[in-house]
C-alpha cells in the first residue's frame with residue numbers, strides 16, 4: 001500500500017494481514033513512525049497524559065487535539081491519521097459532535113476520527129459518518145469514562161458487560177464505522193468480536209486474536225518507566241538511554257569538554 005486508507009485496512013483484515021498502529025502527537029515523532037511503516041497513526045487523547053502530564057485524558061481540549069493532529073499530518077506520507085475526539089467535545093448532542101468533528105478535519109487535515117462508546121453515542125457517530133468523515137469506535141476500557149469505572153482494570157469480564165460490548169461492536173459496524181479499538185478486555189472476547197464483524201478490530205491489551213495492535217509510542221519506546229501494564233511490550237529503554245545521554249552532556253559542559261575545537265566557528 002502506497003497510502004493507507006480506511007479501505008486498505010478493511011482489505012488487510014479480509015486477507016488476514018495484521019494492522020500496525022501507534023500513537024504520535026508531534027511532527028518529529030510522526031515522521032519516524034510513518035517512515036518505519038506503521039499503517040495507522042493515532043493522535044490519541046493520551047496526549048493529555050504523555051505530552052501534558054495530566055493524570056487522565058479528560059482535561060485535553062479540542063484546540064489542543066487540533067494542534068497535535070496538524071503537527072502529525074504535516075509529517076506523514078503513507079500512514080492513515082486517526083484523531084481522538086476529546087472528552088466534552090461530542091457527548092452533549094450530535095450537532096456538537098459533528099461541529100467538533102468538522103473542526104478537526106478542516107483545521108488539521110486528518111483522515112479519520114475515533115470516539116469512545118457504543119449505543120450511547122450512536123446518533124453522533126451517524127451524524128459524523130453522514131458528513132463523509134470516517135469514524136473508528138473504541139470499546140472496553142474507555143479512559144474518558146475512568147470515573148465511572150473507578151480504576152484502569154480489565155473490562156467486560158462479566159457476561160453482561162461482554163454482551164453489551166459485542167452488541168456495540170455489531171452496531172458500530174452496522175452504522176458504518178471502518179474499525180474499532182478494543183482496550184483491555186479478555187483475549188477470548190476480543191477474538192469473538194473480531195470474528196463477528198468484518199471491520200478491523202485493533203486491540204490494546206486485548207490479545208492476539210484481533211486484526212491489529214495499537215500502543216502508546218512513549219510506552220513501547222520505554223520513555224516512561226512508571227507505567228508497566230501486562231499488555232505492554234517495551235522495544236527500547238529510552239528513559240535510560242536519554243537520561244544517560246543528557247547526563248553525559250551535563251558532564252561535558254561542566255568539564256569544558258563540550259564544545260571542542262571542531263565544534264565551534
Ligand code: KIV
Nearest residue numbers: 023044045046181214
Ligand atoms: O489515546 C490513545 O492513545 C488511545 C489508544 C490507547 C487506543 O486511545
Ligand code: NA
Nearest residue numbers: 044045046084
Ligand atoms: Na484515546
